[in-house]
Amino acid sequence: MWRDEKEAGSGSTSTRSRAGRAQAQVGVLLVTLLVVVLIVAAQTQFAAAERAETEGEHATTLIEDMQELQVTTIESARSGAPQSVPVKLGSDYSSFLILSQPANYPWGTLETTEPTEVRIENAQATDPDAAQYIDGSPRTFETAGLRYTPAYVEREEPPTLLRNGMIMQRGEGTLTGTTIVDGVQINLIATDGEINETSQRESIIVAEPLSADDSSVPVESTNGEPIEIQLETGLSEAEWESALSDEIDAECSGSEAPYVCGVSVEDSVATITLAPGPTYQLNSALVGYRSVEQPPAAAGDDPEAVYLTRAGSTQVGTGEMDLTVEARDRFSNPVAGATVVARTADGRLIDSTSTTTGSDGRATFRYETTRETGTVEVTIRLQRADESYEEVTYEFEVEG
Numbered sequence: 001m002w003r004d005e006k007e008a009g010s011g012s013t014s015t016r017s018r019a020g021r022a023q024a025q026v027g028v029l030l031v032t033l034l035v036v037v038l039i040v041a042a043q044t045q046f047a048a049a050e051r052a053e054t055e056g057e058h059a060t061t062l063i064e065d066m067q068e069l070q071v072t073t074i075e076s077a078r079s080g081a082p083q084s085v086p087v088k089l090g091s092d093y094s095s096f097l098i099l100s101q102p103a104n105y106p107w108g109t110l111e112t113t114e115p116t117e118v119r120i121e122n123a124q125a126t127d128p129d130a131a132q133y134i135d136g137s138p139r140t141f142e143t144a145g146l147r148y149t150p151a152y153v154e155r156e157e158p159p160t161l162l163r164n165g166m167i168m169q170r171g172e173g174t175l176t177g178t179t180i181v182d183g184v185q186i187n188l189i190a191t192d193g194e195i196n197e198t199s200q201r202e203s204i205i206v207a208e209p210l211s212a213d214d215s216s217v218p219v220e221s222t223n224g225e226p227i228e229i230q231l232e233t234g235l236s237e238a239e240w241e242s243a244l245s246d247e248i249d250a251e252c253s254g255s256e257a258p259y260v261c262g263v264s265v266e267d268s269v270a271t272i273t274l275a276p277g278p279t280y281q282l283n284s285a286l287v288g289y290r291s292v293e294q295p296p297a298a299a300g301d302d303p304e305a306v307y308l309t310r311a312g313s314t315q316v317g318t319g320e321m322d323l324t325v326e327a328r329d330r331f332s333n334p335v336a337g338a339t340v341v342a343r344t345a346d347g348r349l350i351d352s353t354s355t356t357t358g359s360d361g362r363a364t365f366r367y368e369t370t371r372e373t374g375t376v377e378v379t380i381r382l383q384r385a386d387e388s389y390e391e392v393t394y395e396f397e398v399e400g
Contacts, residue, residue, distance in 0.1 A: 051153050054091055055157070084206045085204070089197060105152070118141055124220060129308065183259070184259065185281050186280050194294075204291065207289060211333045214334050218282075220279050226274055227276070249261065307382075309326050320369065340382055342380045343378075344377065379394075380394070
């Protein structure tokens with residue numbers, strides 16, 4: 001009897017022990033769940049702020065990369081050598097212990113835009129040969145831009161656009177000034193390419209000169225009319241005035257810098273007006289954008305020769321004279337590999353009447369002067385020339 005009671009008491013104690021352990025486990029579980037809830041709540045509270053901070057840092061880095069690309073484009077146009085810039089298209093959010101972050105964010109897309117038109121008129125070259133082509137009539141070419149569009153979770157960030165030498169954002173106006181006019185320097189750098197990069201990582205963009213700014217072309221206004229530069233734009237007149245603030249002279253005296261009389265915007269076209277009087281230096285170039293994975297531009301992508309200038313005549317020993325011409329493209333830069341043909345009434349050209357321009361865009365013909373007396377004319381033209389600016393004439397006196 002006593003043994004049965006003892007066994008019953010032992011069973012009761014075991015039951016209470018198991019119940020106590022179960023209660024302890026439940027308590028631990030509840031505490032763990034509470035800790036998890038607190039961690040999730042804390043991370044939820046701070047995750048959005050952390051993401052916004054990461055996106056803000058990336059937006060700043062992106063602007064810096066675009067500014068570097070802006071400078072690199074100018075350097076490429078002037079040096080004639082390709083230049084590359086890494087552009088960080090996205091970033092990474094910080095990881096958390098429990099709460100996961102959106103995958104593959106933040107990221108962005110960098111792409112070339114549809115080309116827009118740039119025009120300069122009432123600007124005539126002071127060199128008589130170049131003036132056959134740059135004669136004051138409107139000269140037009142197309143230029144594309146580079147646009148970065150972000151994909152952020154927290155921030156509403158507008159696309160960033162690099163075009164016409166400026167960096168701008170919709171709703172924010174211009175983020176940098178413009179180099180289109182700098183004193184007497186007129187800088188028109190057209191850009192082209194087929195960039196379409198979407199990534200969270202870095203993309204290396206190459207600025208490749210297709211027509212390098214070899215030298216300035218001195219130009220003056222035509223018949224005392226102001227020189228005008230027109231560009232398609234999405235900016236307001238006030239934003240253009242801000243971008244050109246250091247170059248505007250409201251009195252438009254033209255006697256000293258600055259020389260911009262004003263800027264107006266009508267029907268999404270900005271017109272920059274330059275004072276007549278000064279001799280300006282026109283610098284034009286074409287730069288192509290590509291990713292480092294894309295192949296370099298083929299030779300056929302370079303602009304072709306459109307006009308000739310005389311580059312000098314030199315007496316060679318006794319009885320011979322070298323006549324040199326330079327072939328230029330629509331940006332007034334030298335063109336290599338252009339075929340030029342020479343002709344003269346007496347047929348006294350030595351070696352050949354046809355040749356191609358060298359890497360400096362120049363070709364030389366040699367004329368025999370010993371058997372001729374009087375005025376001689378030698379005409380040199382681009383192959384299949386149809387326009388007056390596609391040929392030049394050397395005229396000189398010889399004594400046989």
